[in-house]
Amino acid sequence: MTDETRGESRPGTRARAGWTREQARRIERTDDTVAPIVYPPATDQVPEVHIWDTWFLRERDGTLASVDGYRVCFSLTAPSDLLPGKRHDVATIRCFYSEDGRTWHNAGPVFEAALGQRQWAGSALYDDDGSVYLYYTAAGEEGSEDLTYTQRIVGASGGRIDTDDGFDLSGPWTHHELLTPDGDRYEREEQSRGMIYTFRDPWFFEDPATGETWLLFEANTPVPEGSDACGGDAALQEFNGSVGLARSPTGDPLEWELEDPLLDAVGVNQELERPHVVYRDGLYYLFVSSHLHTFAPGLDGFDALYGFVAEELRGEYVPLNDSGLVATNPANAPFQSYSWMAFPHGEEVLVQSFFNYYDFDGETLDEIAHLPESEQMRRFGGSLGPTLRLDVEGSRTRILGALGHWHIPLDGEELPPTDRELIRRGNRADTGSYGARTGTE
Template sequence: MSPLPHALTHWSAEQVARIVPDGPERLPVLTPADIVPIDPAHDFWDMWQIARADGSTVFVDGRSYWFFLGTPRFADPESRHDAARIYLTSHGSDGWRLHGATFPDGFTPGSREWSGSAVLAEDGVTLTMYFTAAGRRGGPHSFEQRLFETVGRFIVDGPDTRTDGWSPPVESVVADGECYRVANEIEAPATGIKGFRDPGFFHDPATGRDHLLFVGSAGWTDALIDGVIGIASRDSADTPWHPGTPLVDAIGVNSELERPHIILRNGLYYLFWSTQARRFAPGLPAPTGLYALVANGMDGPWRPVNGSGLVAGNPAAEPMQAYCWWVTGEGQVAAFVDYAGLNGADASADVSLRRARFGGTAAPFFQLDFAGDRVTIRAATG
């Protein structure tokens, strides 16, 4: 269908303004014991689990399997975005294990690999990866973002657990420049790059249709703050994706609604995303955190969870301690440790402080409780 120059639902400044400074949505301050490296030689951040089409997490012999963006540990952790690759890890009772790079060297069409989602077929082996190609391999550096997918094999064989046999990556959805702005900036402005990334797969059992959600920038406005959650849909795996009307816009409110994904609970559709405090319009009292809207179906209207949209925010004492919250079909939440233990210090111009305080590892999981339009934090689960 042809995209319309608007979104189904507007996330408003009035809704965001309902956030209170010390509400129950705030997460506890991380302790040193909470920050355990997945691998001491690497930094890891954005993550997503291997899931089935119904959103349930895949477990093999008591372990769940997760993809992270990762790099070797650079002197400045902010350099990681220009070298990111996707790594396979797993989590079990003994903690995290690193299983290695997901794709062969030079396989993907970007100069680096950014976030996505992964779906395992019923055979337990065939794995589809949806991911973002940032820049172009062999080309000059840029912040161009394109959505791709590839199909490979997920092999669990003790220490040799791996993915292999990937098909040539195929571009899933292309920004039209009208509804979804083309994200192809050469330099990153201080206000943040435009978005067309983070494909999150969702199968709607009510209709049988598949959907890809993604972070985008509205193409129908010149507003600087122009974040949207976009969607593309298809009738079956044998048919192409078709972009549709964005589910949500935050024009004038927030410029970056990252890692959007949907889970079903008690017949309701919960649309989650992460965003950072600095992406909100000036004056809005919103923390870096996990946000959500809820609806009775994909056609909306979408209502802000907890009245404001905030589900879990960083504590005021450590406003940058974690990021990129990802909610599994079981309501468990993963994130990565960002800049923890700053104690009010400003690391923006201090490389050594950034290196000392960047976690670059998984944060402790926590669980959510769902009750209609309310979603609350239960407790840490390890």
Template sequence: MEYKEHKKMYKVGKNWAVATLVSASILMGGVVTAHADQVESNNYNGVAEVNTERQANGQIGVDGKIISANSNTTSGSTNQESSATNNTENAVVNESKNTNNTENAVVNENKNTNNTENAVVNENKNTNNTENDNSQLKLTNNEQPSAATQANLKKLNPQAAKAVQNAKIDAGSLTDDQINELNKINFSKSAEKGAKLTFKDLEGIGNAIVKQDPQYAIPYFNAKEIKNMPATYTVDAQTGKMAHLDVWDSWPVQDPVTGYVSNYKGYQLVIAMMGIPNSPTGDNHIYLLYNKYGDNDFSHWRNAGSIFGTKETNVFQEWSGSAIVNDDGTIQLFFTSNDTSDYKLNDQRLATATLNLNVDDNGVSIKSVDNYQVLFEGDGFHYQTYEQFANGKDRENDDYCLRDPHVVQLENGDRYLVFEANTGTEDYQSDDQIYNWANYGGDDAFNIKSFFKLLNNKKDRELAGLANGALGILKLTNNQSKPKVEEVYSPLVSTLMASDEVERPNVVKLGDKYYLFSVTRVSRGSDRELTAKDNTIVGDNVAMIGYVSDSLMGKYKPLNNSGVVLTASVPANWRTATYSYYAVPVAGHPDQVLITSYMSNKDFASGEGNYATWAPSFLVQINPDDTTTVLARATNQGDWVWDDSSRNDNMLGFLKKVQLTVPPYQVNGVSQLTGV
């Protein structure tokens, strides 16, 4: 989550200065995305069916019965100006205010522009080169193959010819250029070292966002109930002065084996990234928060301060990670150390430190932080190094990731780190990945259509060649407070050609199975039309994905076929927009996880005074058939331990049915998002 000069998303440090910057434009006009260097229009001109009626997200109702998705969905084109409102925090809809600062605020102006270089368009219609245009392809019929068909089949190699026939494409409609490209495809079915998030999976995730399927859609929350977090008013790590801070990526100190939130001498401990909003140079550091164990009153959380003191700088930052309790009672923290010195674009490293805490009648305080060390900087083979990235051909559009270490301890005491990364030379980013049939993931008809779509779209092809996201794993030595890397393994999941970023991996063991979760944005993928579709129909493109395996080392299988577990429900500039989902197991419920996240994108994206804060948590059911279901059972903000006192349905909202022929989520100018 770093500042990049690419045009996917604008970030400063790990801060989302602009998070998919959209309003819920549904019908006229495209979604405008603001970047540090430009504002670009991403227009989706298609037709989509959207489930627009979900009670408390329509998943599992208060009576415990499954509420089915509304079948009366509405189809409509997506070409409408988005509107911005100046609602207060107590209004249910808190869309961001218009501002002249397009760099750090949500931009809700859909201005027409002649610059369509980066717009999502069907580029082959604006060029004389139609050699690879999908529209040229014709389906076969039951007639005798023509001479042209037979001639072209002979030009194709056997595997390409078989794929064309399986796709029921008339080979006679293929151009010589298309035949040449098809003959370059690698159809090898050699055993993959890990699971893949494929181009088909990316499509499934993006389409699930549009459909608002209640099985995956994040519950609607009641914005009237959402508060800024009192504990975020604290001494800032960089300025050394009291300030109101945003809070975003957060994780609990967990029991090393069960994964439950640790009851640490009567307290629950959470470590969180925090910083002053709209800091011009970036303010990204980690703090220790605490509350009495089992206390779900949001106002009772306290701040023990910046973990690394109050003389921090923006040059060296700390990003997200994980933490568990050592055998001697100390806390072993794993985190991302980010170096921006010498004009680096976020040289990320996996790091660790040991926290010694004081616990007394006054609460929890940090006694000392010891054993700080960088553990891993990439090995170049399994995982890309910063040097490899820096020497790459297209840093502007590439996304370097080596962060978010999540510690897993097995019953025998062995510790592993699962982390976000990019693949190394073992299976590296390149244009060749577009010719790897295994990266597509569909049947031959889908694969050929997608193949020519990428070849025919210069920008998407470029992104596909750069996409090499990975969920990696390494083993640590048995010295808990001073670990070293013992062994590095191939990725558990790779996203070659499909996506360049899968964040915050999190492993939860339920019964005898291991569940691997991660968060992502469709906008980090190589299908810009799909991103525009999500942004236009829903207003955001965030998701949580998940995989399941019988062992920590895999092989992992995607949940719900595509891996989708959670999908965005509201625009990114609403008060109730969420991200950075982190699943924790629920004691006594081995088939459920509690989903925690932050709410309101950073830097007042949902309006002045609306700081990024902890969201209400909610439950997800893990089903025996490797599917999942979102449960409409919410908690207070910042509840990390589900128990009998956790449920608070007042935090849920209701989006009434609305035809998509009026301004987004409005009838006669009145917002339809109301509290239950």
């Protein structure tokens, strides 16, 4: 890793690495970073609910857990008759399970009661003794008559999985408020000057190389008024996303201490959503999701998965593919997928996401709200999308192809051959508002 490609810390922040404006200016769609067009699956596996942000039950080292032959995942959900744009206001975490990694079943809501007015994304740990810990974001203050946006990181303990007669996940659950922003390293809501305030998306990770136990999360870096960050440009300082970090000194899944952030994006991007790490070949691959509309003025990004790599978890991160862009939607379907989550499988890295708005090529998602409600419903996927296949080598990645909707391969499952030319043909920008079918369903 050369000095020219290393990240740069931002003035007034404590992150060792930063996503710089120079790096982000290199963002562009290429054959290696554009995903195939997505079409609705032949059958909606869980038609009763909208499904979006999803995470898997994992072991301490990040590998996907297999519990007596079952794969297990958790998703934010809302009733499927609700207008999709309203789903975040009533988000409920549900559990799903599968015996073959293709057909998934709804195990229902995880909690009878949880902290916050509603729950946003997190992660789940299957611990060595069979205990299940569920980390989530408590959004809003319970008891308030108005919808509020305070965010706290919560851990729920007490979960157990029983497979004696099918699959059952139950408590009793105990909810623990784990982390709140300190106002110094991580911005509090009242400090926020930007478009969006964030302190959410906890993600558990035990470092296979060191045995240290970490919790990553999305946050914002405080930039005091009058700071010389971004040359003193207040308009750029409002875009202050960061990847936060907490450490468990004992490995206890419920004991955490705030640490300095892993990465900041002051002057680049407001939201570094759902941060997570894939440890591979002795390197740490840090992935985040972000939106077109959260990039700072003067930068053109996409709704996409972005990534960085370092030789240590708290190292100096280099943006993958020079710019950070790893996987994005085609130009003629720019919002078809979102909320990507990467995980290792054999020689590849696989990437799961949810099927967002398709058959739509507007410049911003705000335009969705101007469509008739029937069209808003029709164009929203609201389920797991196809699983992307990535080749990852050093600081370079490329999309190899895609598996079907909801296809999360089992351990040791051999993947089919890829067809890069098919992807290129399906992503041509001149194929109309929705492109040519690529055969990836």
